[in-house]
Amino acid sequence: MEVRLIQRHADLSGRRILEIGCGRGRLTRELAHLASSVVAIDPDPARIADARRLKASEGMSNVSFRVATAERLRPSGEPFEVALFSWSL
Numbered sequence: 001m002e003v004r005l006i007q008r009h010a011d012l013s014g015r016r017i018l019e020i021g022c023g024r025g026r027l028t029r030e031l032a033h034l035a036s037s038v039v040a041i042d043p044d045p046a047r048i049a050d051a052r053r054l055k056a057s058e059g060m061s062n063v064s065f066r067v068a069t070a071e072r073l074r075p076s077g078e079p080f081e082v083a084l085f086s087w088s089l
Contacts, residue, residue, distance in 0.1 A: 002027060002030070002086065003027070003030045003031065003034070006084065006086075007034075010082050012031060012034045012035055012082060013034050013035075014034075014035070014036045015034075015035050015036060015081040015082045016035070016036055016037050016039075016078060016079070016080050016081045016082070017031055017035045017037070017038045017039070017080060017081070017082045017083075017084060018038075018039050018040075018041070018073075018080040018082070018083045018084070019031065019038060019039070019040040019041070019083075019084045019086070020041055020070045020083065020084065020085050021041075021042055021085060021086065022040035022041060022042045022047075022048075022051060022065065023042055023044075023047050023051070024047050024050045024051050024054065025040060025050075025051030025054055025055065025063075025065060027084075027086050028040040028051065028063055028065075029054065029055075029058060029060065029063075031084075032060050032062055032063050035062065035082075036062065037062045037063070037064070038062060038063045038064070039063075039064045039066065039080070040063060040064070040065050040066070041065075041066045041067070041068040041069070041070070041073060042065075042067065042068075043067065043068065043069045044067075045067050048065050048066065048067045051065045052065050
């Protein structure tokens with residue numbers, strides 16, 4: 001349901017997405033089916049470790065999980081087309 005609501009305001013299909021505050025990657029895994037790539041960040045190393053384990057078990061190849069905050073993110077490659085802050089405040 002969240003992804004459908006987001007898509008009312010932003011087209012996610014084939015986009016390069018930055019997800020800030022991804023936690024264990026629950027929403028990230030849904031976004032991955034639509035996006036060309038997703039960089040998902042969270043400051044909690046334990047949550048990122050869980051997200052990476054889930055990613056490996058689900059075989060997602062277009063997602064990168066990083067321990068980071070938005071203030072200290074070092075982007076690499078092309079700019080993001082969509083930035084999402086879901087449940088991160």
